[in-house]
Amino acid sequence: MAPPNNTAPADAAGSAEAVDTSFEQSGELVDAELAYRVQQFYFLEAELLDDGRYADWLDIFDDDLFYWAPLRTNRLRRQAALSIGAEGEAAYFDETRDSLAWRIRRYDSGMAWAEDPPSRTRHLISNITARWKSQNELLVRSAFLVYRNRLQTETDLYSGGRTDQVRITDDGGFRISRREILFDANVLQAKNLSTFF
């Protein structure tokens, strides 16, 4: 039996948490070498976003991507289970690879005024845990703090966590097939979400 700190967190939301129980390492943290590669993958992703290389960023996702950021509501404690929006409800993001590509094309149009001149962003990624989900799939949780500075003094801070389903490709690389983003916000304290997370 795996030690307690190696089991998948019980409080994480979403079907991404479903693990293949027939795979004996399911739920276990990956070893140091793989953990390092996963971490570098996430840091490189942050670099792509902060460099504004959105089209390259899109390549970290698989074709069947589900990219989702539910709303979060204040609920009475006894109804706390409803505090994270359900699939099929209004959301900050509810995207496929195509719809992300569509958003990215807009930035490349040269006429997306809300990002012209562009914002400066810094995606800080931490608290990465990578667990086995199946033979060639990982479940990776991470935390982010994204700082945006726009025009002269406009600043926004987006805090949140992500739960990713990550496929290990034949060449040992990674592809994300599902990303769930939980912003630590009720009323979003920013005028828009014009970067990605």
Place this chain on the structure above:
Amino acid sequence: MSSDSSNTSPANQAIGTMRRPPLSRNIDVSTLVDADKGLIDRSIYTNEEIYGQEMRRIFARNWLFLAHTSQFQKPGDFFTTFMGEDPVLVAMDKQKNIRAYLNSCRHRGVRLCRADEGRTKMFTCTYHGWSFDLAGALQSVPNQDAYPEDFQKENWGLIEVPSLAVYKGLIFGSWDPDAEPLEETLGDMRYYMDAMLDRDPEGTEVVGGVMKWQLEGNWKLAAEQFATDWYHVNMSHASALMVLSPTGKGPKPEVVATPGRQYLSPKGHGAGFPTHPKSRFDAAPVHEYYDYDALRERLGDERVEGPLTTGHATVFPSFSYLPVNGSIRVWHPKGPDKMEVWAWILVDKSMPQEVKDAQRLYNLRTFGPSGIFEADDGENWSEVQAISHGFVTNSVPLNFQMGVGSEREDGVYPGTTSELYSDAAGRSFYRHWATQMNTPAWHETQHKTAEDQAESDQ
């Protein structure tokens, strides 16, 4: 220049001998809005006193959108929102009536319900434990014996929003106990609203979840734009239009000559829409779902070719909607420089689930905090506001002159209309705003206590 403001409680209840001296003066705004010439003084977006006067004479007076009826299924279902800056609790009582209350405990005033929505039997205050039932009645008071004899629980129930009305699923409330009936206030605007609310005999419902975000910008910047501004679409939303267009190119120059109309209401509402014999919904599954012939039968040709799909609208003062994607939203004022947007996604009840989903996805990808159209609007509003406090900047009037004199009865669309590209509904929005700002509201003219009456009789 100034007159006394209200000296009585908007709760319309004289409590003991409590009476307010004038705490704020009222500014005569008639020289800040020239609706005939189309000139607006920028101070109406920045001045603290004007903002305070808006709270008293606009938000404490008008019908304000609260929620959609589909958010209330069972007794005890509740939803918390704001009317102006006043927190409001909307709940379904035991008899299944939807009612609204000031969301502030009658004891020491703490916010009573802190959840955004949910279901409950009672609202119990976390401060000292007074608890109120779904009808707003004070049910229990810990240590009640210690209160004087004349303390009556009946006198300390929640302050109820006295006027509540539903128009085709949309719940509106007004603090004015003698508010003009909602349908009268809406007037001809109903014809335009029905192009969204009455496509389906079963009516509409909202998808779960309300998108909420804050941005710099006076609330009127957004309300006015949704009332009157088709003009900004090609420029502001050039990038979004480009990715939406099947060719991947930007809007063609001839789009500027798009035919269409803009409705303007004497009560400050506005709605604009291009007209086209083949007016269509943008989301493909939604377009395929609708039987346009049946819609023509139901709503008439002019509505199907006009306000049914693409267009914009505001119900005065702060409720706006977009028929093409079912975005219904409130611009909550948060001080002169800030607004909070609350946006719901509206769908027809009879739509199959996959069509509802398509409408929802199209909605949140175009409008809402990550919406590719919304971002450009927000950027414009915040960039108007960010520089508005410069003394010289603030003293230069803004231009609302497009289509001056174009207002007429067009013989097709009800009420007065103007061109699609026009500031006419903006001018009438501000004309009505100025009239209300210069007219004492119900709480300034009514409910004199017996004592007041005796005083004034002397």
